Amino acid sequence: MYLLFPGRHHLLTRYQKEYLLKLVKHGLSETLDVFGNPLAISKPPTAIIFAVTSANHNNTRRNPLSLYQRAMMIQDFSRELELPSYVVPIDDIGQSPNFASYTLKKIEVETELKVSLTTENTIVLCSTPVANLYLKLGFKILPVEKVPGNKLEFFAKLPWEELEEIVLKRKHSKQNGNDFEKTKNPKNDLPKSFEEFLSEDWKQLDPASIRLWKDYGLFEKVDMLFADTLIGDDGDLTESRDYNTYVREMDEIAELKFHETKPFVKPGRIGDIGCAVGSWIKLVCSDQNYLESDFYGVEIARHLFQICEQRKENGEFINPNVFFLRKNAVSGLVFPKLSMNTIHTSSLTHEIESYGGRDQLISFLQNRFEELVLGGVWINRDVVGPEEGENEVWVWMEEDSSTNFSRSPEEFPNFKEYLDSLSTKERFFQFQRDFRKEEGYVLRASLFYVDGIEYHRMKLKDICEYISKKDYTDNWESEMHESFCFWSFNDWKKNLESIGFRISPKSSEYRNEWLVKNRYEGKVKLFTSNSDNPVKKEDLIPLDFPVTHMLLLAEK
Structure with missing residues (x-):
């Protein structure tokens, strides 16, 4: 009888070891399934299959360890079980109702068709909602940490909960000035102050996990992954990018x-x-x-x-x-x-x-x-942003290209088609609502009429942000987070020089003329004025489109 133990397996606990040892030594007959009923299976376990999910992911908060590190830990962990154990990689396929069946097929392929898991020869060990996917296929489930029955109660913390708690305690300890990486326990070379700080929590980890995480410096690696606000849980800069x-x-x-x-x-x-x-x-x-x-x-x-x-x-x-x-x-x-x-x-x-x-x-x-x-x-x-980006300019935007006819976004098959139906001026209003909204940015613009023509007064850097993004309608949501004009070329040079760099005179700022010709001209016009309230066309002074890019050569 196979024991199938699916999971990401970044940590293994003493509770899991004790649970598996009981199954090996005492058999499956009296063990309670997920519903609280004895399995009543006389056949003893013959092998344990660790299905390592998200095997193709590593170096992220959700999946910090590589497959080979997880496999090493599992093999070390399994030595005391006196039962053959196999590590089978299961690549990530996202949230899928067919994940359980995919896992079974993947195991069959990875073992070169030697292992075919069925409801007759396999018991699944799972304490998370993934167990429901196997139940639908007819498998019997052993709940491991979960208390049998309908209540959401657990005999022990799940491995991922152990990891998150350790990371949190390490963070608090560092914030309080404890440098447990520098203080060693001469008996086992574990960080002494950290071991003492964790108290009983450290002891919940199986020694195989402690050995691997200590030898490969994985706690320090996870400190970095969990502290990073730039990257998402699955290791991507932004979840909205196409x-x-x-x-x-x-x-x-x-x-x-x-x-x-x-x-x-x-x-x-x-x-x-x-x-x-x-x-x-x-x-x-x-x-x-x-x-x-x-x-x-x-x-x-x-x-x-x-x-x-x-x-x-x-x-x-x-x-x-x-x-x-x-x-x-x-x-x-x-x-x-x-x-x-x-x-x-x-x-x-x-x-x-x-x-x-x-x-x-x-x-x-x-x-x-x-x-x-x-x-x-x-x-x-x-x-790069324009010099004097905080200065206000007057902006004319075309409005004749609209095919929208006052339709809302919900009336279009997708948001891109809605954006494409808007004129340059109409799309600006959408941009004004969306641009760095989650970051709390407010783009302020005032409406003016000069000789009966509509203009909008705003900061130069704000209109530059808009024209640099207005045509990215297929990636709008992602672009709305991105700021291009936070520093001018001179701002960049000053900040780099303050660190110690020398800026090569071959560095340059420039304007992408293709963008000007194909994206800006005829769509937007920029003006300055000697008057705070221009009333006639002669009061407005045409302004060239500013620089858009830079090549910065910072030498040490």
Whole structure:
């Protein structure tokens, strides 16, 4: 009789060990199922199958451990059970009513059809609502930590609850000045003050978990993952991004990035932080000047990191010394101090400001400075705000392209079609309502008529935010979180120089003329005025569209 134990298995507890030992030693006959009834099965357990779910995910709050680390822990954990145990990886398929049946099929495939789990030869061990999926298939369920019956009561904490409590206590301990990483217990080399601080809670973990988490420094890793406000529970920067659109856009501009940055890339150790799908590295490592260099692509978004790994496996990178890391460049150093000759980022720093805030952006700048060798360069290509962005301007917006006819968003198949039906002026009002609303930003604009023509008065940086995003109707929700104009080019230089960087005179700010010609002209006109209340057309002074992008070369 197989025991199927599905779960993410990032921690294993003493309670789980004791529960399994009882099943092995005393059999299944008197064990109570999830309803509180004896199983009445005379056959003894013959093997335990640990179905490790989300096996293809790691380095996130929900899934901090890699598959190989979980497998090592399970095998260590199982040595006392005196029963064959098998680790079977189950990749994530999201929230699916067919997850249980998928798991069974996956086990059959992973064991090369040698193990076929049925309701006749398998008992499922599960204490979470996932058990209901197996019940629907006719399997008998052992509730492990859960008290049998309808009440939501438990004999012991679930492993994930243990982990969250430990992380919380570590956080509080650090905030109170306890540095338990530096104080060691000479008997077992565990952090003494931390062990004492946790008291009985530490003892709930199985020794196999303690050994793995201690030897691989996993508590410190999880401290970082849980403290990071920039990345979601599943390791993505934003849950609203359409990655198909995003990847296509990144690939389309890879050549432009390469040719714009190539003259400034220094050979040696070259890192691309926020490397997306690795397109920039692919182009640089193909250049004869960098055949002896080592390349490190850093990407935190799980979906993009997986694409990078697949491209490497496909042999798309000419240089064999291309490595991809799934790390967060905001929370700490990505590379060792004084180790990198070139660091490249593109369209990343504005996202850190937008999703993480100013403190995290400053931390990011400081980390890059620490990582570079003397003479190394950080090439930062990104959007930039206008100088004097707080100054007010008068804005004319076209309104003849509307096909909306006062219809609400609910009357359209999707929000994109609703946005596309709006004129430039109508879409601005939607932007005004949506832009960084969750962050508490208020975009203020006043209505003026000059010679009978409608204008809107607002800050220069606000209209620049709008025109830079107004055409991204297929990714509107994500774009509404992102701030492009928080710093001007001079603001960037001052902040980097305060950290210790020298700004190369070859750095530049520029205007994307394609955007001006194809997105701005005919849609928006900008004006300044010598009068606070212009009344005739002559009072308005035409203003060119400001810069949109920068290439910032920060040298150490």
